[in-house]
Amino acid sequence: MNTKRNALKSLATASVVALGLLGAMGSGLAQAQTKLKWAHVYETSEPYHTESVWAGEEIKKRTNGKFEVQVFPA
Structure with a gap:
């Protein structure tokens, strides 16, 4: 009886850990970020650059x- 109880506890613990890992992976996928790079030939003092940053x-x-x-000036 004790062996069966220990096996059920182990199974329950493994299930909780697996669900936690799946939840963590799922939330990471939902928050995926796309980084775009924008390069131009203008100086940082030019309005084109400041508006690009904005x-x-x-x-x-x-x-x-x-x-x-990400804005990359000349």
């Missing part, structure tokens, strides 16, 4: 971090 921040904010735009 647009990248807005995209990240409005997509709740799903998309991130």
